Amino acid sequence: MRRKLRSPLPQRHGLDPVRLRTPAEGPWATIRDHLVDRLPRVAPGRIDMMLREQRIVDRDGPVAPDAPFVPEHFLWFHRDLPDEVPVPFEIGVVHRDDDLLVVDKPHFLSTIPRGKHIVETALVRLRRDLDLPTLSPAHRLDRVTAGLIMFVIRPDRRGAYQTLFRDRLVRKTYEAIARYDPALGLPRTVRSRIIKERGVITAQEVPGPPNAETLVELVEHRDGLGRYRLTPTTGRTHQIRLHMSGLGIPILGDDFYPVLTETPLDDFTRPLQLLATTLEFGDPITGEQRRFESRASLQAWTAYDEWAGTGEPAR
Numbered sequence: 001m002r003r004k005l006r007s008p009l010p011q012r013h014g015l016d017p018v019r020l021r022t023p024a025e026g027p028w029a030t031i032r033d034h035l036v037d038r039l040p041r042v043a044p045g046r047i048d049m050m051l052r053e054q055r056i057v058d059r060d061g062p063v064a065p066d067a068p069f070v071p072e073h074f075l076w077f078h079r080d081l082p083d084e085v086p087v088p089f090e091i092g093v094v095h096r097d098d099d100l101l102v103v104d105k106p107h108f109l110s111t112i113p114r115g116k117h118i119v120e121t122a123l124v125r126l127r128r129d130l131d132l133p134t135l136s137p138a139h140r141l142d143r144v145t146a147g148l149i150m151f152v153i154r155p156d157r158r159g160a161y162q163t164l165f166r167d168r169l170v171r172k173t174y175e176a177i178a179r180y181d182p183a184l185g186l187p188r189t190v191r192s193r194i195i196k197e198r199g200v201i202t203a204q205e206v207p208g209p210p211n212a213e214t215l216v217e218l219v220e221h222r223d224g225l226g227r228y229r230l231t232p233t234t235g236r237t238h239q240i241r242l243h244m245s246g247l248g249i250p251i252l253g254d255d256f257y258p259v260l261t262e263t264p265l266d267d268f269t270r271p272l273q274l275l276a277t278t279l280e281f282g283d284p285i286t287g288e289q290r291r292f293e294s295r296a297s298l299q300a301w302t303a304y305d306e307w308a309g310t311g312e313p314a315r
Contacts (some may be wrong), residue, residue, distance in 0.1 A: 008059060008061075009078065013128060014119070014123070014124040014133075015124055017076045018079055019075070020038065020076075021073070022034055023071065023072070026069065031073075032048070032067070035056070035075075042080075051065040057075070057076050059074065081118055084118065085120070086120060087108050087109045087268075089106035094148065099157050099161075099285060100138075103126065103149055104146070104147060104295055105148075107146045108143060108271065109125075110122065110143040111123060111137055112140065123137060123151070136155070137152075138150040138162050138164070138165055139170075144253075144255075144271065145275070145276060146296055148276045157285060160285060168233070171231070171278070172278065173278045174230040174277060175228065175277045176227075176228045176230055176273055177226070177273035178226055178250060179226065179252075180225055186217060189213060191212065191213045192243065193207065193212070194236040194237070196237040203242060205242055205246060211234065212234045213232065214230055214231065214239060216247065217230075225301070228244070238256065238257070241257050241272075241274070253273050275296060275298050276294065277293065277294045
């Protein structure tokens, strides 16, 4: 087995450094010239400053500003972090053992670093706050969806648990709050074809063979609202949200479906009323049957008037 090359730089804010490998050949006289071409989003002046501050290193230490280009050479550095809006909600620990960490992720917190969300993500927070530098997610949950996410603590067990989700061997259920429609026959299994194009923020249902399936059940209803249990057997992007919208009962707080509405990143007033409630699977290491349940709840069910900000009864 090929041994993974260890970084000479420690994590920063729970984040691993970037690792780059220079190409086998090229026209650059110095490593600095290569980095200017390789990192077009980083200003050349910023690269110069990072080199002067000894923030770019190789296995022998800091790279000098005038260091000559070396082919097939490994470099490490920490990227500058974007300005982020702090997410003012805590992560709840549901279960922890030597292999697994299961948590309740709050609304508005991304699972992993991506785009504008780097430090304010579940992975980075947990690595830092629980001192678990090798922690990795077994699966992901949308930023605006709350509920259960499972992380793997030991790197040698990562593949076994991630494979469970890849092969759809984990039974997942969700809870959602949406309008109650007495004319809608439930339970029912919704099947459709969902596609998500790169660079487009929303997914869409299109004609063709189904590739997404969700069982939709009504648990209870009151004051014009329904509490629904959702069991997806596939994992397409925004699948549950699209299927609920397609039934004419979009989830409360959904800014994507049926109509895309831009919401500022610092607006935490109307969370999507969707919660990942259970994870159940046969443990690939121990063979035991595992079941985890969320301890969180959806506020719209218990305090809809306050959540909606209308001051009027729900219709």
